[in-house]
Amino acid sequence: MDLIAEILITSCLVIGGIFGLVGSYGLLKLPDPMTRLHAPTKATTLGVGGVLVASMLYFLILGDGLSFHELLITLFLFLTAPITANFIAKTHLHRNVPVEALPETGTDRPWASYESDEARAAAEGNRDAPH
């Protein structure tokens, strides 16, 4: 029983460490900002998840019972990583990509994050108005 537990914990730790390293290496290695966004938000989050699962198993089997803190941290990181990635991608678009370079939206309204507050209020007010 102890050997199986040790093998499980060890493999979680090693996999987590490798994923963390790959994520940070991708941040240095990948060619342009939008692809660089992939490495830390996916691989590093998985690496931290591996470490936290390992520590949960460790305290469950060799320590004193199940603790939910790791689960909370994992859940929080998995929820916030996409939001962070979305915000950073938006910042990159607004600072470095001109509006003309974006593909057409196919409607008469521009991309949501480029639309001004007044234009959005006017367009959505018209759509909601009774005909």
Added chain:
Amino acid sequence: MIDYALIFAFACFGLALLMNLYRVIEAPGLGDRILALDTMVINSIALLGLYGILRGTTVYFEASMLLAMTGFISTVAYTRFLLRGDIIE
């Protein structure tokens, strides 16, 4: 066996933290700098978890919870400041 895995994981995340530090200093754009800072926070959460296993205590999980929250909020505040010129409207 767990000890060797711990040393390996410590080395991996330490190296990752050094790479992030290099990226913060030598960033090609502002977005990459914010991303590198966010990754640094995530890697330090992993280091804290590993240190908790090494010491055999659960005291460090509160610290990593706080670090996760402040890291997320500071990243969002920074990007929002760049996007709108204002954090709280």
